[in-house]
Amino acid sequence: EAGVAAAEQGVKAATTNRAAAEAGLGLAAATHRRIAELRGKNSATPSELDQAVSGLKAAESHVAGAQAGIQQAQAAAEAARAGLRAATVGASYAVITAPFDGIVTEKRVEVGNMATPGTPLLTVEDDRGFRLEVRVDESRVGDIDRTRPVDVVIDSLGASGARDWQPGRISEVARAADGAHAFLVKIDLPAGAALRSGMFGRARLGGRSRQALMVPASAIIRRGQLTSVFVVDKDNRARLRLVQLANTSGERAEVVAGLDSGERVVVKPGATLVDGAPVRPSNRSAAVTTGQEVRQ
Structure with missing residues (x-):
């Protein structure tokens, strides 16, 4: 931004120089006309007329130079603005925004590492809800009733009896079996602050x-x-x-x-x-x- 401001000040200075040059050109032109009229009446010497012509040409050259200075200053200002836009875009890449609120569970790069397109930087987990994934044998997947609640328990949270089983809801049953002829069943778990990704759990699926x-x-x-x-x-x-x-x-x-x-x-x-x-x-x-x- 400082570079853009300096370039814009340069444009203003060049504009001021052109105005001064145009004023000098007006004065030189008036002087030339006056000397030329006097020379026609033999009231001015040839040398005075030559000086007036030279002054007029110099003033015209000064105006042309001032105009070129404005164009150069404008080009520099546009280059500075383009640099600012590029820097703004580059700075935006330094801010990593997740599509949801959550917590960082894995950092894959360190400060100073080169980041390249397509390379994961962080793993962010949405901790507003968790899901238990279980595999059901193909002989029993047809008996799953998705409309019924599912009892789930997380072993590492200290299951000690029926009171530790919590209701879950089947959100998805895979359409295709895996290599072991089992189907993946996804169960949405009730919210709980103690839940963590990677915990082992069990489920009692409803059926006939x-x-x-x-x-x-x-x-x-x-x-x-x-x-x-x-x-x-x-x-x-x-x-x-x-x-x-x-x-x-x-x-x-x-x-x-x-x-x-x-x-x-x-x-x-x-x-x-x-x-x-x-x-x-x-x-x-x-x-x-x-x-x-x-x-x-």
């Missing part, structure tokens, strides 16, 4: 009622990608058996393969329990829940 084989979650043994339970045979011996789970919700786990209704399982197998070890059934250790009605 059906009969399912359920066992206590404490009976499930997980070793890598394998899940198994200890089944109590007729001789009261524990037999390790691989099972396939469909869903684990709270204190119950749904078994879809590997168990039959009515079989007995060890509810809390210890670390020392091995296949074939004798067990003593009790109301607690032999408990198994089968044929219960659950909602998908």
Whole structure:
């Protein structure tokens, strides 16, 4: 802006110089006319007339130079204004504006780094609402009822019972399955100051009622990608058996393969329990829940 102001002052100065030159030209022209008339009456010498002609030509040259000075000053002022516009645009790039209010969750550049077009600078998160994403097997995605509320719980917030489950709302069900034949389901969560991106949560999706084989979650043994339970045979011996789970919700786990209704399982197998070890059934250790009605 200072450069523009200086250039505009230059235009004003050049305009003033032209006005002075034009005044000098008027005086030189009047002098020339007067000397020429006197010379015609032999009242002025040839030398005086030559001086008047030279003064007129010099005044005309001075006016032409002043006009050129105005044009140069105007060009300089326009260049200064163009520079100001370019600087204003450049300065606007220094202000990063997000399309929404939120918090910065990741800074990808440091002060002094060169910023290039297309390179992310920051990751900004809209903390006004969060979403839980779960994947549902293709065999069950058709049973999802989007009109019904969904129970969700965030494990890291200290879930300890049914009171920790909160209502959510299904906002989207993917139209295509992923490589594992599962569909992505997005659930809008209730507002909560303690929620953070990346937390692990669980959801109980609403659907039609059906009969399912359920066992206590404490009976499930997980070793890598394998899940198994200890089944109590007729001789009261524990037999390790691989099972396939469909869903684990709270204190119950749904078994879809590997168990039959009515079989007995060890509810809390210890670390020392091995296949074939004798067990003593009790109301607690032999408990198994089968044929219960659950909602998908």
